[in-house]
Amino acid sequence: MNHETITPLYWQDEALVLLDQRRLPGEERWLHYTDVAGVVTAIREMVVRGAPAIGIAGAYGMVFAAEAAWRSAGADWRRQWQADVQALRHARPTAVNLAWAIDLMERFAAGLTGAPQAAMLGEARRLHEADLAANHRMGQLGAALIDANATVMTHCNAGALATAGHGTALGVIRDAHAAGRIARVFATETRPWLQGARLTSWELSRSGVPVQLITDGSAAHVMRTRGVSWVIVGADRVAANGDVANKIGTYGLAIAARAHGARVMVVAPRSTIDLATASGDDIEIEERAGEEITHIGGQRYAPAAVTAFNPVFDVTPAHLVDALVTEIGVLERPNRETLARLLAAAD
Ligand code: MRU
Numbered sequence: 001m002n003h004e005t006i007t008p009l010y011w012q013d014e015a016l017v018l019l020d021q022r023r024l025p026g027e028e029r030w031l032h033y034t035d036v037a038g039v040v041t042a043i044r045e046m047v048v049r050g051a052p053a054i055g056i057a058g059a060y061g062m063v064f065a066a067e068a069a070w071r072s073a074g075a076d077w078r079r080q081w082q083a084d085v086q087a088l089r090h091a092r093p094t095a096v097n098l099a100w101a102i103d104l105m106e107r108f109a110a111g112l113t114g115a116p117q118a119a120m121l122g123e124a125r126r127l128h129e130a131d132l133a134a135n136h137r138m139g140q141l142g143a144a145l146i147d148a149n150a151t152v153m154t155h156c157n158a159g160a161l162a163t164a165g166h167g168t169a170l171g172v173i174r175d176a177h178a179a180g181r182i183a184r185v186f187a188t189e190t191r192p193w194l195q196g197a198r199l200t201s202w203e204l205s206r207s208g209v210p211v212q213l214i215t216d217g218s219a220a221h222v223m224r225t226r227g228v229s230w231v232i233v234g235a236d237r238v239a240a241n242g243d244v245a246n247k248i249g250t251y252g253l254a255i256a257a258r259a260h261g262a263r264v265m266v267v268a269p270r271s272t273i274d275l276a277t278a279s280g281d282d283i284e285i286e287e288r289a290g291e292e293i294t295h296i297g298g299q300r301y302a303p304a305a306v307t308a309f310n311p312v313f314d315v316t317p318a319h320l321v322d323a324l325v326t327e328i329g330v331l332e333r334p335n336r337e338t339l340a341r342l343l344a345a346a347d
Pocket of ligand 1: 049050051052095155156157158159162163167168169195233234235236246247248312
C-alpha cells in the first residue's frame with residue numbers, strides 16, 4: 001500500500017476486506033468478512049471507522065444480508081432480512097452515512113427480481129466509487145478557499161482511512177498542499193482513540209504533507225501563538241439547520257477558532273447531510289465504554305473507584321461553521337435555508 005492507494009476497505013472474492021484501524025500505524029493487518037454479524041462487529045469495534053467508510057462497509061454488509069436471506073427463503077428473501085438490516089443500520093448511531101447507505105441499499109433491493117447478490121454487489125460498488133469521486137471534488141472546492149502559506153489544524157481522522165480514499169478534510173489538505181498552499185498542519189491527537197496521532201499523522205506524513213502532532217489540550221494555545229488560519233474537519237452528521245456532529249472536541253476547537261480569528265471548514269459529502277434531523281439537539285451522540293478513558297493499552301491508570309463518562313461525538317452549532325464544503329457546492333455560514341436550497345438544486 002503506498003500513499004496513492006490508501007484505502008480502508010475493498011471487496012475480493014466474495015469477502016469484504018477491512019484494514020484493521022485499531023492496529024495502525026504499528027501493523028497493517030487486513031481482516032476478511034463474509035457475513036453480516038462480522039461486519040456489524042467490525043463497525044462497532046472500530047476495525048473500520050469514519051462516517052463514509054462505515055456507510056460503505058454497511059452497503060457491502062447488505063450484500064451478505066441479501067445472500068443469506070435468498071439462501072434461506074428464495075423469492076421471499078426480503079421478508080427474511082429485516083433483523084440483519086436493522087443490525088447493520090444500528091451498529092453505530094451518530095454517523096448518518098451508515099443509515100443512509102442501508103436505506104439506499106434497501107430501496108435498491110425493493111426493485112430486484114431473482115437472485116439479488118450480483119445486483120446488490122454492483123450497487124455497493126457504485127456507492128463506494130461515488131464516495132471516492134465526491135472526495136476528489138470536495139478536495140478541489142475546499143482547497144480553493146485556502147490562502148497561500150497557510151497553517152491549518154485538523155482533528156480526528158477525516159482522511160482516506162475514513163472514506164473510500166483521499167478523504168474529506170484531509171482531501172482538502174492534500175489538494176491544498178499539492179497546490180503549494182500549505183505550510184504546516186497541526187493534527188490533534190484525539191483522545192481516547194488517538195485517530196489523530198495514529199491515523200492522520202500516518203496518512204499525512206506518507207503523503208509528504210508537513211504535519212505536527214499536538215495534544216488536544218494545546219489547540220487553543222497553538223491557535224493563539226502559531227497563526228492557524230483554518231480548522232478543517234469532517235462530519236458524522238449535518239442537521240437540517242447546519243449544526244455539525246463530529247468527533248468529540250470539535251465543538252471546543254470551533255469556539256477556540258472563533259476566539260482566535262481562525263475559520264472553521266467542515267468537509268462532508270451529501271450523504272452526511274440529514275434533513276430529517278432538525279438540529280444538533282436531535283442527533284444521538286454515541287457513548288462508549290469508560291475503559292477507553294480509564295485504561296491505556298489494557299492497563300488501568302485511573303483509580304479503581306472512578307467511573308468515566310465517554311461521549312465520543314459533539315455538536316458544533318452552525319453559527320460557528322464558516323464554510324461547509326460538499327461535492328455539490330460550498331456554503332459559507334450554512335443555515336437551514338441555504339442548506340435546503342443547495343440540496344434542492346442538486347436533487
Ligand atoms: O469514531 P470515529 O473514528 O468513527 O469518528 C470519526 C470522525 O469523527 C470523523 O471526523 C468523521 O466520521 C468524518 S470522516 C470523513
